[in-house]
Amino acid sequence: MRRTKEQAEQTRVAILAAAEQLFLEKGVSHTTLEQIARAAGVTRGAVYWHFQNKAHLFHAMLDQVRLPLEQLTERLSGCGGEDPLWALRDLCVGAIESLAQDDQKRRIFTILLHRCEFTDELRETEQRNAVFINQFIALVEQLFGRPGCLDRLQDGVTPRIGARSLHGLLVGLFTDWTRDPGLFDPIRDAAALFDVHFRGLVRDWPRRRQAAPPTP
Amino acid sequence: MRRTKEQAEQTRVAILAAAEQLFLEKGVSHTTLEQIARAAGVTRGAVYWHFQNKAHLFHAMLDQVRLPLEQLTERLSGCGGEDPLWALRDLCVGAIESLAQDDQKRRIFTILLHRCEFTDELRETEQRNAVFINQFIALVEQLFGRPGCLDRLQDGVTPRIGARSLHGLLVGLFTDWTRDPGLFDPIRDAAALFDVHFRGLVRDWPRRRQAAPPTP
DNA sequence: TGGTTTACAAACGTGAATGTATGTAACAGC
DNA sequence: GCTGTTACATACATTCACGTTTGTAAACCA
Known part of the structure; x- marks a missing residue:
């Protein structure tokens, strides 16, 4: 079910927010992309679509x-x-x-x-x-x-x-x-x-x- | 080949020294016990004998x-x-x-x-x-x-x-x-x-x- | 309105790290 | 000299996270 551009941007910020929360709770390297995806209500597919990997996600967050x-x-x-x-x-x-x-x-x-x-x-x-x-x-x-x-x-x-x-x-x-x-x-x-x-x-x-x- | 008590203590400090060096280079959570063991010239068996796990090793180092x-x-x-x-x-x-x-x-x-x-x-x-x-x-x-x-x-x-x-x-x-x-x-x-x-x-x-x- | 691309979900394959269990040779005590 | 224990090495099982690939429905565009 493809989303509109605004919805896509919305999931992007949701992923960033989830990562922020989880990084804070468990540390960056102890947080898995799976956990971030679940917390954002998506799957790892979405994470890998918006960000190249965890390092790039971290970079975008900063x-x-x-x-x-x-x-x-x-x-x-x-x-x-x-x-x-x-x-x-x-x-x-x-x-x-x-x-x-x-x-x-x-x-x-x-x-x-x-x-x-x-x-x-x-x-x-x-x-x-x-x-x-x-x-x-x-x-x-x-x-x-x-x-x-x-x-x-x-x-x-x-x-x-x-x-x-x-x-x-x-x-x-x-x-x-x-x-x-x-x-x-x-x-x-x-x-x-x-x-x-x-x-x-x-x-x-x-x-x-x-x-x-x-x-x- | 079992070592004498002094030799055992020697490998213990070797493990600590290796961990110190590797933690510094690659970060704590990115360093594996296998790498520490190899750098100290032993196997993971020795590491697990001297320390319960990585956290305890870290603690001992500090x-x-x-x-x-x-x-x-x-x-x-x-x-x-x-x-x-x-x-x-x-x-x-x-x-x-x-x-x-x-x-x-x-x-x-x-x-x-x-x-x-x-x-x-x-x-x-x-x-x-x-x-x-x-x-x-x-x-x-x-x-x-x-x-x-x-x-x-x-x-x-x-x-x-x-x-x-x-x-x-x-x-x-x-x-x-x-x-x-x-x-x-x-x-x-x-x-x-x-x-x-x-x-x-x-x-x-x-x-x-x-x-x-x-x-x- | 049909094709193309987007925005994901789902499935796959792989390597790697952990903890444990077992093996073993030599030391230390008697 | 025998034995139990020490100080590891080796082998095993399991889990887990990653990156990639494939599938797909819906949006966007001509």
Whole structure:
């Protein structure tokens, strides 16, 4: 019984959703395509029609969340008139907060950090991941090196060290919270968790964001 | 051809070493006991004699590094006459530095962070891991709350937030460096990476460790 | 409206990994 | 020196997941 194009797309997302759930519960390599198909209400035939194999399915799943994330990061390099250090801080805080608000993001990051092994078959996914991370670090490092920022860094903090420590904190908080969502409350605590670090990075880091200067 | 007791122990460590190497290369669930056995120069019979199954083998492998780690952490709660904040800082720096010095530790942590999925069969391992992490966080939180420390924390930094952010940084640096050992040099950079954070945590964090007061 | 292609379902063949059961030679104790 | 046990090797049975192939009804198009 052939479906219409919309129905086909519907089963595609059903497969993706089922995979997401099962990967989260049982781990990527312990989840079989048969289980995914059954959970999506189809057979393995449908899975193999929409995706080449499990690795491609996994890749497609990650794309749902990586693409918007990359856009968000690129926005930093533009960074209009406002303080780029505050923009960076807001980006970090927002990233943690969004974990609590966006259930799909939470699931997918939990899978990425705790439920998959980066081995040969996922090597390509790992590479793209590494590229994104390196771009982020390079961007932050370059941001810290800007004339308006560099002189605001604490003594002894180089752009290189600052970028790497900040990314470490970001990744660590992602890892910790996805492992145990009870460890802290993203909405309430994210700002404080990063402000600790920014106070170590930036001289005279304000305790609270000062009001924006009135735009004439 | 039965072996003597020492020889038997020798094959046991050979199996553990082979598993360590293969888990690192191919991921835990993508490594078969047959491959481990061949790499160790034995057959699956030997593996099943020494270990109940792959999960128990994995568990035994982790014990090689977790047990000394737990001792190290517990030493913090004692924390003799010296400044407990500096002791904590040294513990963190030393943890990162030891990654570069101890190859086995580096391999096992890489496996833990990037080459295994915490699923049903490793649930027990995951639990013990979580217990250790929670103990570490609780210990740091309690340390920050001590009379001699609490008043040295920066305004707005609670023991709760301080402990969680510090652990986040620690985990993130582990994760980042095991993913890409070229990202920074543990020996050269570990101190700077943590000092950024400690400056955000503690008031008047010294740029360099001042000489210890002369012991009378 | 008839042929073509789509979107799957069902069936097939295959290799591989697991756990267990059995065999066996040598060590360790008496 | 005999025996029970150890430290494995070998053989076996079973299950399971994968990839491919074939079948098919319905949608899409001319």
